[in-house]
Amino acid sequence: xxxxxxxxxxxxxxxxxxxGSRLSPLTDERAKPAVPFLGTYRLIDFTLSNLxxxxxxxxxxxxxxxxxxxxDHLSGGRPWDLDRTRGGLVVMPPFxxxxxxEGEFAQGNAHALAQHAHLIRExxxxxxxxxxxxxxxxxxxxxxxxxxxxxxASVTMVTTxxxxxxxxxxFGNVRADRSGKVTEFAYKPxxxxxxxxxxxxxxxxxxxxxxxxxxxxxxxxxxxxxxxLLPRLVARGDAYTxxxxxxxxxxxxxxxxLQTHRDFLDGKGFGLDDPEWPFITSSISxxxxxxxxxxxxxxxxxxxxxxxxxxxxRSVVAPNAVIERGAVVRDSVIQPGAVVRAGAQVxxxxxxxxxxxxxxxxxxxxxxxxxxxxxxxxxxxxxxxQIGAGQVAPPRSRVVAGQESETVQALxxxxxxxxx
Numbered sequence: 001x002x003x004x005x006x007x008x009x010x011x012x013x014x015x016x017x018x019x020g021s022r023l024s025p026l027t028d029e030r031a032k033p034a035v036p037f038l039g040t041y042r043l044i045d046f047t048l049s050n051l052x053x054x055x056x057x058x059x060x061x062x063x064x065x066x067x068x069x070x071x072d073h074l075s076g077g078r079p080w081d082l083d084r085t086r087g088g089l090v091v092m093p094p095f096x097x098x099x100x101x102e103g104e105f106a107q108g109n110a111h112a113l114a115q116h117a118h119l120i121r122e123x124x125x126x127x128x129x130x131x132x133x134x135x136x137x138x139x140x141x142x143x144x145x146x147x148x149x150x151x152x153a154s155v156t157m158v159t160t161x162x163x164x165x166x167x168x169x170x171f172g173n174v175r176a177d178r179s180g181k182v183t184e185f186a187y188k189p190x191x192x193x194x195x196x197x198x199x200x201x202x203x204x205x206x207x208x209x210x211x212x213x214x215x216x217x218x219x220x221x222x223x224x225x226x227x228x229l230l231p232r233l234v235a236r237g238d239a240y241t242x243x244x245x246x247x248x249x250x251x252x253x254x255x256x257x258l259q260t261h262r263d264f265l266d267g268k269g270f271g272l273d274d275p276e277w278p279f280i281t282s283s284i285s286x287x288x289x290x291x292x293x294x295x296x297x298x299x300x301x302x303x304x305x306x307x308x309x310x311x312x313x314r315s316v317v318a319p320n321a322v323i324e325r326g327a328v329v330r331d332s333v334i335q336p337g338a339v340v341r342a343g344a345q346v347x348x349x350x351x352x353x354x355x356x357x358x359x360x361x362x363x364x365x366x367x368x369x370x371x372x373x374x375x376x377x378x379x380x381x382x383x384x385x386q387i388g389a390g391q392v393a394p395p396r397s398r399v400v401a402g403q404e405s406e407t408v409q410a411l412x413x414x415x416x417x418x419x420x
Contacts, residue, residue: 002058002087003055003056003057003058003087005054005055005056005142005145005146006142006145006146006149007149008125008126008127008145008149009124009125009126009127010056010058010125010126010127010128010129010145011058011060011120011123011125011127011128011129011206012051012056012058012059012060012128012129012130012131012141013059013060013062013113013116013120013128013129013130013131014044014047014048014051014059014060014061014062014131014132014133015062015109015112015130015131015132015133016031016032016033016044016061016062016063016070016133017031017062017063017064017065017067017094017112018032018064018065018134019032019065020032020035020065020134020252022252022253022254023035023251023252023253023254023257024392025352025374025376025377025392025394025395026254026257026350026352026374026376027065028376028377028394028395029066029069029377029395030066030069030070030377031063031065031066031067031069031070032065032133032134032252033070033133033134034069034070034073035134035251035257036318036335036336036353037136037251037260037261038261038264038272038301038316039301039302039303039316039317039318039319039333039335039336040281040283040303040318040319041279041281042073042281042282043133043134043135043136043251044061044070044073044074044133044134045279045280045281046135046136046137046138046279047131047132047133047135048080048082048089048280049080049277049278049279049280050137050138050139050140050141051080051131051141052080052081052082052280053140053276053277054139054140054141054142055142056129056141056142057082057084057087057088058087058088058123058125059077059082059088059089059090060089060090060091060092060116061074061089061090061091061092061133062092062112062116063091063092063093063094064093064094064112067091067093071091073282074089074091074282075282076089077089078282079280079281079282080280092116092119108222108223108224108225108227109130109224109225110213110216110222110223110224110225110227110228110229111222111223113130113209113213113225113229114213114214114216114217114222117210117213117214120206120209120210121210124206125206126205126206127145127148127149127203127204127205127206128203128204128206128209129141129144129145129201129202129203129204130201130202130203130204130225131200131201131202132200132201134250134251134252135199135200135248135249135250135251136247136248136249136251136260136269137199137244137246137247137248137249137270138246138247138270138277139158139201139244139246141201141203143242144156144158144201144203144242145203147180147240147242148203148205148240148242151180151181151238151240152238153203153205153238153239153240154204154205154208154209154233154236154238154239155202155203155204155205155208155209155230155233155234155239155240156202156203156239156240156241156242157172157174157182157198157199157201157202157230157239157240157241157242158198158199158200158201158202158241158242158243158244159174159176159196159197159198159199159241159242159243159244160196160197160199160243160244160248161195161196161197161243162195162196162197163195164195165192165194165195166192168189168192168193168194168195168196168197169188169189169190169191169192170188170250170252171188171197171198171250172185172186172187172188172197172198172226172230173185173186173187173188173189173192173193173194173196173197174193174196174197174198174241175193175194175196176196176240176241179240180240180241180242180243181237181238181239181240181241182234182239182240182241184234185226185230185231185234185239187224187226187227187230187231188226196241198226199244199248200250201244202225202230203242204233208233208236212229212232212233213229215232216228216229216232246270247263247268247269247270249263254350254371254372254374254411255371255372257333257350257372258331258333258348258350258372261316261333262314262331264301265299265300265301265314265315265316266299283319286303286304286305286319286320287304287305288304288305289302289303289304289305289306289307289308290306290307290308291308292307292308292309292325294309294310294325294326295308295309295310295311295312295323296310296311296312296313297311297312297313298312298313298314299313299314300312300313300314300315300316300317301315301316301317302316302317303316303317303318303319303321304319305319305320306318306319306320306321306322306323307321307322307323308323309323309324309325309327310323310324310325310326310327310328310329310340310342311323311327311328311329311330312329313328313329313330313331314330314331315329315330315331315332315333315334316332316333316334317329317334318333318334318335318336318337318338318353319336319337320336320337321334321335321336321337321338321339321340322338322339322340323340324339324340324341324342324344325342326342326343327340327341327342327343327344327345327346327357328344328345328346328347329346329347330345330346330347330348331347331348332346332347332348332349332350332351332364333349333350333351334346334351335350335351335352335353335354335355335377336353336354337353337354338351338352338353338354338355338356338357338375339355339356339357340356340357341356341357341358341359341360341361341383342359342360343359343360344357344358344359344360344361344362344363344381345361345362345363345364346363346364347363347364347365347366347370348364348365348366348370348371348372348373348389349363349364349372349373349374349375349387350372350373350374350375351363351375352374352375352376352377352378352379352395353377353378354377354378355375355376355377355378355379355380355381355393356379356380356381357375357381358380358381358382358383358384358385359383359384360383360384361381361382361383361384361385361386361387361401362385362386362387363375363381363386363387364387364388364389365388365389365390366389367389370389370390371389371390371411372390372411373387373388373389373390373391373392373411374391374392374393374411375387375392375393376392376393376394376395376396376397377395377396378395378396379393379394379395379396379397379398379399380397380398380399381393381399382398382399382400382401383401384401385399385400385401385402385404386401386404387399387404387408390410390411391408391409391410391411392408392409392410392411393407393408393409394407394409
């Protein structure tokens with residue numbers, strides 16, 4: 001019942017507690033790992049699917065920000081066959097204890113690991129696989145663990161190559177020698193070391209990890225693991241890289257979120273229909289998609305329960321969404337249950353769950369360089385209203401034609417994203 005790979009007892013920890021402010025307003029009322037992706041999935045589905053296909057079945061999910069919707073989606077691990085009598089998926093919410101009865105939210109991901117150090121020690125793993133819950137990629141973690149053991153590493157960092165070196169300032173930046181040994185590491189540097197960055201997948205030797213966390217906590221220096229933890233392990237001289245091939249995206253900004261959808265629409269992502277490596281999600285059964293005679297579809301993903309009577313071009317239409325006759329949706333993501341009424345035009349935008357774009361309304365920019373426009377969950381854009389490029393209608397708001405400035409806000413987030 002215990003996960004063993006390369007004769008090592010393995011514990012996977014998925015960090016799913018961050019606020020995800022750069023994805024606002026998509027994260028104003030949900031945790032970032034629970035944000036819908038490609039209509040059918042949630043962001044955390046890729047990490048969990050990779051885990052079960054890699055043979056890792058002892059999985060802890062550390063939560064913090066708005067966990068209720070995420071827990072509903074996780075369903076106790078059932079969709080991924082992680083609802084086991086022993087082991088399986090375990091949700092780790094914020095907690096108090098005898099030494100801190102008021103409890104404490106984690107101040108960074110290294111701090112989150114330190115808060116659970118006593119539980120990790122009780123579990124007794126040989127290696128700890130630490131993962132983020134908001135990246136889109138396909139990877140066999142067992143290969144990383146085997147390489148980690150072969151090197152006798154304190155930490156193995158999965159790395160990827162960015163197409164734009166300047167974006168490395170958002171990540172852990174790495175240099176390594178020909179053997180893969182890390183020779184230099186910088187966390188979100190002002191000047192990039194090069195295009196190689198960490199893909200937020202780390203394998204730690206458990207004893208070394210716990211010892212380092214204890215020392216750093218005593219020094220009062222935890223924060224994110226790129227700040228103190230990883231530099232300390234790199235200084236030991238036994239940190240290694242594991243270069244990842246294929247597509248990878250940090251879906252941490254609205255620009256990256258839309259771009260990742262475009263990549264899959266353009267066939268640049270990875271296959272989602274591999275019977276040997278299916279990406280699994282928690283979802284209910286839905287009726288077939290209804291395509292009316294007036295519909296026009298071109299390069300689109302359309303999910304079950306959607307009704308299409310208008311024009312959809314290079315876009316994703318999620319379950320139970322409606323595109324009425326005469327409506328035009330281009331280069332956009334229409335989330336579950338959203339409605340685009342007759343005569344409305346949506347371009348380079350995200351229409352979040354349950355939102356409605358009224359008849360004749362205009363949402364989004366027309367230029368290929370337009371910043372994303374977002375209509376928040378359960379918002380209503382009134383008939384004839386206009387929301388331009390790079391603007392946001394907050395969740396549950398009402399945008400009235402001629403009074404848009406009273407409700408709509410300018411998009412103000414980091415525009416950088418990492419992609420291979």
